[in-house]
Amino acid sequence: MIEHLNENELKVATKLIFDGLSMAKSSMEQILKSPISIEKIEYDGNDLGVKRFFNEKEGNVHLIKTELMGDLKGTSHLIFSETEVSHLYKACLPDSIILDDSNESKLMKMGFLSEIDNMVAAAVITEFSNFLGIEIYGKVPSLKVLEATEVNEYLADESKGYDSVVHFKAVFHGKELDISPDFVWVFQNKFVDKIKDLVSVG
Amino acid sequence: MIVDDSIYMRSLIKTTLVGAGFDVVGEAENGERAIDLAIELQPDLITLDNILPDMMGFEILKVLKDEGVESIVIMVSAVGQQTVVNKGLSLGAAEYIVKPFTEEDLLSVVNRVMG
Numbered sequence: 001m002i003e004h005l006n007e008n009e010l011k012v013a014t015k016l017i018f019d020g021l022s023m024a025k026s027s028m029e030q031i032l033k034s035p036i037s038i039e040k041i042e043y044d045g046n047d048l049g050v051k052r053f054f055n056e057k058e059g060n061v062h063l064i065k066t067e068l069m070g071d072l073k074g075t076s077h078l079i080f081s082e083t084e085v086s087h088l089y090k091a092c093l094p095d096s097i098i099l100d101d102s103n104e105s106k107l108m109k110m111g112f113l114s115e116i117d118n119m120v121a122a123a124v125i126t127e128f129s130n131f132l133g134i135e136i137y138g139k140v141p142s143l144k145v146l147e148a149t150e151v152n153e154y155l156a157d158e159s160k161g162y163d164s165v166v167h168f169k170a171v172f173h174g175k176e177l178d179i180s181p182d183f184v185w186v187f188q189n190k191f192v193d194k195i196k197d198l199v200s201v202g
Numbered sequence: 203m204i205v206d207d208s209i210y211m212r213s214l215i216k217t218t219l220v221g222a223g224f225d226v227v228g229e230a231e232n233g234e235r236a237i238d239l240a241i242e243l244q245p246d247l248i249t250l251d252n253i254l255p256d257m258m259g260f261e262i263l264k265v266l267k268d269e270g271v272e273s274i275v276i277m278v279s280a281v282g283q284q285t286v287v288n289k290g291l292s293l294g295a296a297e298y299i300v301k302p303f304t305e306e307d308l309l310s311v312v313n314r315v316m317g
Binding site: 027030031104107108111112114115118119121122123125126129130135137138139140 | 254282
């Protein structure tokens with residue numbers, strides 16, 4: 001996707017992604033009650049594959065998917081490794097839930113991860129919606145636990161039917177949090193068209 | 203009454219409200235259940251998520267109005283676009299809280315609308 005934009009359009013797209021992730025960072029700070037930073041943002045218009053998940057040593061990963069509805073179709077995927085999920089639980093949930101294996105505690109843990117995705121994805125969606133002047137919402141997130149080696153195949157399947165792929169990854173870093181979730185977005189081409197329209201107008 | 207698809211979020215809101223002395227009379231995880239419970243219980247206050255598995259909070263607001271439910275509604279949602287917030291308020295929500303929020307944020311709004 002990024003390659004289809006000229007220099008000015010690329011600047012706009014980059015700013016949009018950065019602003020969206022900055023909003024997501026603020027949401028994460030509120031959830032964790034601790035300052036965090038965005039260490040780096042990587043984006044790639046061609047390669048949907050998440051490199052670290054080519055390595056089977058990563059074990060299970062937790063993939064939380066939010067489908068967009070409204071003026072722009074697309075899907076976001078927030079992906080945490082098992083270790084990152086443990087860090088998040090330790091930072092935000094009481095031991096009584098973390099250590100408990102009952103169904104209710106499992107649901108609480110799944111619900112907690114889904115809420116993180118809900119807030120982080122919504123922060124980006126809000127930024128995109130305001131900036132592009134379109135009405136988009138994220139549906140209720142769904143959580144999947146996959147083998148790390150299955151992630152890239154899953155994402156490839158998910159992107160079928162979309163003619164434009166935006167893949168960006170944020171590395172969050174904080175005192176109580178040391179995680180680098182992958183944040184993979186897939187959009188229809190209208191996303192690119194909207195950016196081109198904005199740049200051409202002004 | 204608390205309406206949210208996430209058991210985690212319902213638990214968080216419930217703990218905050220109960221800790222402040224409120225009684226939580228019901229919880230719903232989807233729109234259909236929310237409407238049935240609201241009509242049955244007629245709670246003083248409803249916290250209403252905007253994105254639910256079967257319908258949007260906006261639609262629930264309209265149904266509750268048509269059904270004559272007079273509960274005060276606070277929308278609590280991660281969807282934070284100004285146009286969306288304005289739409290919720292124009293449909294009758296007393297307040298619109300954007301997730302994530304602090305316990306203080308929630309109680310401040312609840313106390314204000316219940317005052």
